[in-house]
Amino acid sequence: MPRRDxxxxxxxxxxxxxxxxAMTLAAIANLTHGSARTGFRAAERLAEVALGRTLLSFxxxxxxxxxxxxxxxxxxxRWTLAMSxxxxxxxxxxxxxxxxxxxxxxxxxxxGGADWSVETVRLVKAVAK
Numbered sequence: 629m630p631r632r633d634x635x636x637x638x639x640x641x642x643x644x645x646x647x648x649x650a651m652t653l654a655a656i657a658n659l660t661h662g663s664a665r666t667g668f669r670a671a672e673r674l675a676e677v678a679l680g681r682t683l684l685s686f687x688x689x690x691x692x693x694x695x696x697x698x699x700x701x702x703x704x705x706r707w708t709l710a711m712s713x714x715x716x717x718x719x720x721x722x723x724x725x726x727x728x729x730x731x732x733x734x735x736x737x738x739x740g741g742a743d744w745s746v747e748t749v750r751l752v753k754a755v756a757k
Contacts, residue, residue, distance in 0.1 A: 675703055676736050680746060683709055683734055704739030714749075729750040 637645075647651050696710035710733045730752045737743040 672703070672738065675701075676705060676738070676744065679705055679707060680734055680736055680744075683707060684746065688697060691696065706737045708735045709733070710735075715740070 674747045696708050698706070698708040700706050705743070712731045712733075714729055714731055729749050731747065732750055733745065735743060735745045
């Protein structure tokens with residue numbers, strides 16, 4: 629017949645096992661939270677890049693774009709698209725007209741305040757004088 633003292637676990641052993649399980653669960657929860665946060669940031673960045681690509685490829689009236697265009701997209705993304713002429717020089721182009729460079733600058737700002745900018749140069753049909 630076994631002695632009563634030899635059966636089961638002591639209170640100290642149970643507390644040590646519970647503490648080890650709690651630390652393991654806390655570490656797993658931290659990893660899961662970090663992965664979810666990283667995924668959310670990646671989704672936000674993807675939305676910003678998609679918006680930027682759409683705006684830069686959208687045909688804009690280049691001749692009448694003296695004022696910057698701006699707007700707000702889904703998710704609180706605010707954008708500004710500005711065009712400027714670097715010089716008055718005309719680059720030889722198609723017969724009957726020339727091409728002139730235009731600097732296109734796109735600024736995108738998140739609702740939280742983070743922002744990014746893209747600046748590119750495009751050739752646009754010279755406006756007849």
